[in-house]
Each structure stands twice: as structure tokens, then as C-alpha cells.
Amino acid sequence: MKIIHYLLILFYLLNSSCSFINPLEDSGTETDVLFETKTFNTIVLEGIFSITIIQDDSHSIYFKGGENILDKFSFTDQENTLTIKHDYSNWLHNLEIPKLEIHCSELKEIKFQTSCNLQTEGTLSGDKMAIFLTEEADIVEMNLNLKFDTFSFDSRGSSSGKHTFKGICNNANFTLNSSNNIFANELETDKMRIGHNGLGNAHIWVNDSLNVTFYNSGNVYYKGNPYITVNRVQVNNQKASGQVLPQ
Structure with a gap:
């Protein structure tokens, strides 16, 4: 976990202006504060946490x-969306990433617009859950326990990271780009669709049907006994050489 912390900070420094760095200021004395929010079912992350x-x-x-x-921490809670960010960019003295504990009664969507670590305490449950990694997300690491009818994961641009999913979701959809590695071999699903345009690998558990479209060289490793459909699409000079292999 320490390695991912340093990588997150490195990316933040590379994307921050040096004019915001004060060599005499560290992150300050550790403190903790509870903020009450309005009801929300969507989280947008715009700061490293x-x-x-x-x-x-x-x-x-x-x-x-x-x-x-x-x-320099702030949030908005409008129209069922909680947006969280901070403008602190002086990571030269203190490499400790701020920690947040977020409570909500229902969660339908999480959008990463910067690097973050994300985990669950207990299980998130409901009808549908969607996770989006935008082009600005850089490095994201998550470890989530889920129980949904439908789960979707969509990574864009050069975002990358290790993503672990456990639990039960009847239907799952993955759109993979860059070097995202999926560890969902403890997430039991009945049906799954994967659009794989990345270099990373996906480890999955599917019982009934698996549909994979390859655009690049990343592989899919599965457990279960699904009916498998594989398609390959040539994009530019990429080789759609990924394989679907039993674990």
C-alpha cells in the first residue's frame, strides 16, 4: 500500500504547478472532523484521498x-451528487494522504477524476452500481465488496491500477483501457461482458455466459463454466491478441 501512496503523490506533483509548493509548510497537525451531508447516491472524487x-x-x-x-478541503452535495476535492499540493514534507470515511444509505455511481485509494467496510448493495475512471484518474486502487444486480466498470484514457472486487453481482460489464488489472475472481456473476482495450489482465468468475471483445493484448482469466464468445477488433496498429484462459 505504501508504494501506491508514493505513486499517487508523484502523479499529483507532476500535474501540479510548482508555484503552489511552499517548502516551509507541511500538511499540519493531524486532525479529524465530521461533516454532515445531504442525501446522495453518486460520488465524484477530485482530490487524492x-x-x-x-x-x-x-x-x-x-x-x-x-x-x-x-x-483546502471542500465538498458539494447537490442533486444527489457528493463531489469531494482539496487544493493542497505541497507534498514535499508530509507524504500522508488524507483519509475519508464516507457514509451513505445507497450508492449508484462513483467517478474518479484523480488518483485515489478506495475500499469498503462491509458490503455495498443495491440494484445497479457504476464505476468510472476518467482520463484524469491516473492511478487508482480499490478493494470493494459488492452485492448488486448489475455492476459496471469503465476505465478511460491512461488511467491504471489494481482493482479487487468481491461478492455477488448477477450481471457485470467491464470496459478496460491502459494497464488496469481486474481481480474479480471472488465476485460471482452469471453473465459478463468485457471490452478489453488494455495491457492489463482480468481475473473473473462467471457461471453462465461470457462475451469478450479484444482490442489489445491483455488477457482474461476465468473460473466457472460459462458459454464463451470472443470477438477481435483491429484498432490502428494494436494487435487484438488477448486470450480467454481458464484459471
């Missing part, structure tokens, strides 16, 4: 981190 999501009857954010980061 280490986040734990808990599904219960409340809607709140518990912040733990340096007071100088807290001063």
Missing part, C-alpha cells in the same frame, strides 16, 4: 488528515 465507504442510514464524511490539507 484514501477512502473507506460504509453503507448505513447516515450521510456524512469523516475527515482525518493534516490541518493544512483540511483548510
Whole structure:
């Protein structure tokens, strides 16, 4: 986990202006604050955080981190969407990423617009869940326990990372780009569709049907006994050479 923290910080520094770096200021004394929020079912992440999501009857954010980061932390909670960010960019003194504990009664969508670590405490459940990694997401790491009828994961651009999913979802859809590695061999599904345009690998569990379209060289490793359909699409000079292989 320490390695991913340093990588997240490196990406942030590369994308931040040096004019915002004050060599005399660190992240400050560690503090913790509870923020109550309005009801939301969508989370948009616009700052580097280490986040734990808990599904219960409340809607709140518990912040733990340096007071100088807290001063530049902000969120909005409008139209069922919680948007979280901070403008702190002086990571030269203190490499500790601020921690957030987010509570909500229902979650339908998570959108990453920057690097983040994300995990669940307990299981997230509902009808549908969608996760989006935008082109600006850079490096994302997540470890989620899920119970949904339909689960979708969509990565764009050069975003990359290790993504672990566990639980039960009847239907799952993955759109993979760049070097995202999927570890969903403990996420039991009945039907799955994968559009694979990445270099990373996907480890999955599917029982009934698996449909994979390859655009690049990343592989799919499966467990279960599904009916498998494979398509290959040539894009530019890429080789759609990925394979579907039993684990």
C-alpha cells in the first residue's frame, strides 16, 4: 500500500504547478472532523484521498488528515451528487494522504477524476452500481465488496491500477483501457461482458455466459463454466491478441 501512496503523490506533483509548493509548510497537525451531508447516491472524487465507504442510514464524511490539507478541503452535495476535492499540493514534507470515511444509505455511481485509494467496510448493495475512471484518474486502487444486480466498470484514457472486487453481482460489464488489472475472481456473476482495450489482465468468475471483445493484448482469466464468445477488433496498429484462459 505504501508504494501506491508514493505513486499517487508523484502523479499529483507532476500535474501540479510548482508555484503552489511552499517548502516551509507541511500538511499540519493531524486532525479529524465530521461533516454532515445531504442525501446522495453518486460520488465524484477530485482530490487524492484514501477512502473507506460504509453503507448505513447516515450521510456524512469523516475527515482525518493534516490541518493544512483540511483548510483546502471542500465538498458539494447537490442533486444527489457528493463531489469531494482539496487544493493542497505541497507534498514535499508530509507524504500522508488524507483519509475519508464516507457514509451513505445507497450508492449508484462513483467517478474518479484523480488518483485515489478506495475500499469498503462491509458490503455495498443495491440494484445497479457504476464505476468510472476518467482520463484524469491516473492511478487508482480499490478493494470493494459488492452485492448488486448489475455492476459496471469503465476505465478511460491512461488511467491504471489494481482493482479487487468481491461478492455477488448477477450481471457485470467491464470496459478496460491502459494497464488496469481486474481481480474479480471472488465476485460471482452469471453473465459478463468485457471490452478489453488494455495491457492489463482480468481475473473473473462467471457461471453462465461470457462475451469478450479484444482490442489489445491483455488477457482474461476465468473460473466457472460459462458459454464463451470472443470477438477481435483491429484498432490502428494494436494487435487484438488477448486470450480467454481458464484459471
